Amino acid sequence: MAIATMRIAVVGGGLTGMSAALALSEAGVRVSLFERDATLGGVAGSFEVNGTLLERFYHHIFTSDTAIQEMIARLGLSSRLEWSQTNTSYFADRIYRLSAPLDLVLFRPLPLIDRLRMGLLVFQARMVRDWRPLEAQTARQWLTHLAGARVYHDVWAPLMRGKFGPYA
Incomplete structure (x- = not known):
């Protein structure tokens, strides 16, 4: 089957699922991404309480984490990253x-x-x-x-x- 006619389902919208879906999509595969929660992100996602976003679990990226930053850039989301200086x-x-x-x-x-x-x-x-x-x-x-x-x-x-x- 040619890549252009392939259809693949990715189950799970965490970082791994999103990475797989992105790579397949960039290779020309038709991808459907399924996530049971209302938002993507998996354990790296967040939820809102009284207007404040809280992390589901403690997750972060460092300025040296270039692979994830490149993926974020390919998705056009770099401007949404918030960098904060940890000082304590x-x-x-x-x-x-x-x-x-x-x-x-x-x-x-x-x-x-x-x-x-x-x-x-x-x-x-x-x-x-x-x-x-x-x-x-x-x-x-x-x-x-x-x-x-x-x-x-x-x-x-x-x-x-x-x-x-x-x-x-």
Whole structure:
């Protein structure tokens, strides 16, 4: 069957379903996208409460997430993205600013050596261009190797447990 005469149904209007439907459509396939909810987005979608949009689940994209941004641009939705600067962190019952290198230097819950390790970790993480070699180790192993056990225990472990629960 020629691509132009193919008809494909995609079930689920989350990011994966929308990505599949877009790729098929761009290839010339006639696509029908089915979603049980009133809006698209799946777990990355939102709902309205008293005029305020709330996320269904905690989801975000970073400025470095170029693949999703390219898809958003192809859909003509780039102008609808809202970028916000995160500038706080909750740690040990207090709110700290952690947006810039100086903030990390002033982050007193960690000893100076661990703050330096944390900064080195952030720098090294930004330098990763090919993630495939990282597949051979757990996030815990990688973070502990780069930043030390205390940084992992005090900073990363709570974040991992909060995000991944028992799979952290």
